[in-house]
Amino acid sequence: MTEETERDALQLQDFLTFRLAKVQARLNAQAIRILKDTAGISLSQWRVIAVVGAGGENTVLAADIKRVMGYDKGLFSRTLHRLIEQGFVTSQTDTGDQRRQALALTETGKALFDRTLPIMQARQHSLRSALEQDELDALCSGLEKLEAEVDRQGQAA
Amino acid sequence: MTEETERDALQLQDFLTFRLAKVQARLNAQAIRILKDTAGISLSQWRVIAVVGAGGENTVLAADIKRVMGYDKGLFSRTLHRLIEQGFVTSQTDTGDQRRQALALTETGKALFDRTLPIMQARQHSLRSALEQDELDALCSGLEKLEAEVDRQGQAA
DNA sequence: CTAATTTAGTTGACTGGTCAACAAAAATCA
DNA sequence: TGATTTTTGTTGACCAGTCAACTAAATTAG
Numbered sequence A, B: 001m002t003e004e005t006e007r008d009a010l011q012l013q014d015f016l017t018f019r020l021a022k023v024q025a026r027l028n029a030q031a032i033r034i035l036k037d038t039a040g041i042s043l044s045q046w047r048v049i050a051v052v053g054a055g056g057e058n059t060v061l062a063a064d065i066k067r068v069m070g071y072d073k074g075l076f077s078r079t080l081h082r083l084i085e086q087g088f089v090t091s092q093t094d095t096g097d098q099r100r101q102a103l104a105l106t107e108t109g110k111a112l113f114d115r116t117l118p119i120m121q122a123r124q125h126s127l128r129s130a131l132e133q134d135e136l137d138a139l140c141s142g143l144e145k146l147e148a149e150v151d152r153q154g155q156a157a
Numbered sequence C: 001c002t003a004a005t006t007t008a009g010t011t012g013a014c015t016g017g018t019c020a021a022c023a024a025a026a027a028t029c030a
Numbered sequence D: 001t002g003a004t005t006t007t008t009g010t011t012g013a014c015c016a017g018t019c020a021a022c023t024a025a026a027t028t029a030g
Helices: A002-013 A015-038 A043-054 A062-069 A073-085 A107-128 A133-156 B002-013 B015-038 B043-054 B062-069 B073-085 B107-128 B133-156
Strands: A089-093 A101-105 B089-093 B101-105
Touching (some): A015 A043, A015 A107, A015 B015, A043 A062, A043 A073, A043 A089, A043 A101, A062 A073, A062 A101, A073 A089, A107 B133, A133 B107, A133 B133, B015 B107, B043 B062, B043 B073, B043 B107, B062 B073, B062 B101, B101 B107
Antiparallel strands (some): B089 B101
16 A cells, blocks of 8 residues: 555655646657658748748747747757748848847748648637636636746846 | 737637747756756656666566656666666676566666655655645646547547 | 468668867956 | 956757667458
């Protein structure tokens, strides 16, 4: 019985972060597969295209995207260059501040965006449809509180 | 206004999986940092030690751990060998089925487990303490439903 | 009993993502 | 103005994780 309770206690304490990690890994894998099959791009590439595409005709600053996505500098830089190489995005250094890059989608990039957005939106919708509205709210609220607690702990350390 | 609503709509549709990914990334980074600083092991190594350690004096089958953790074969194999090299875990091939490996912690491994478990439990506890019990239940329930929906979609495809 | 299939594990190649060192432009300040 | 610091981005090295090819042991079917 001691072993059982020990084991249960451990599984229990590990429940939250481990479960979160597992679910997230599966959602991630699903998104990666969909994007690879339907658009031939990576998840980080899609996120950049999505944000630039959401800007419509306006150009979007690279630094803003990086900030919004919370991505690493290095990862973002490489992702962006791959997108430029593949001809989905154009980059123009700001005339005022030459460190800044203003991004826009090419015609090919726009076509990819228009084709891929409904697919990804449909996925989001079907995921959301598994939950009632109040469950969805509770999930988001719980995630926010967890995130705030990680911040709080990070500050303390 | 069109740009605004487009942008908002996009941020909204991206909310759930993106928010989940961000929170999980931060939780993961926190766990990795704690384990590196206090125990000098990786997260995947800790999870193996945690499961083997939870078995107490009983040996635990490698295949069972792999299944419980949902880890890739290759990752698990390499993680295990690093643990054996470092002297935290011993592996003994099953006398009946020579493909199976029965794992146990060495004395060093047990010491590491005993030292690290309370640290990780304390972390879990403080994360949980950010949520009321019903919020925690709602979060777990929401995650389960999401996971089930991913399964359902995966089956369909 | 042998052949085919399944299961467990190992290995190499590859991608994604993090970290740290660096370069260049801009802002701050003496 | 010129020196220092800050911000922005690039690059190389590295670790985590996935995938596919392979080996070996066990099981199943003929």
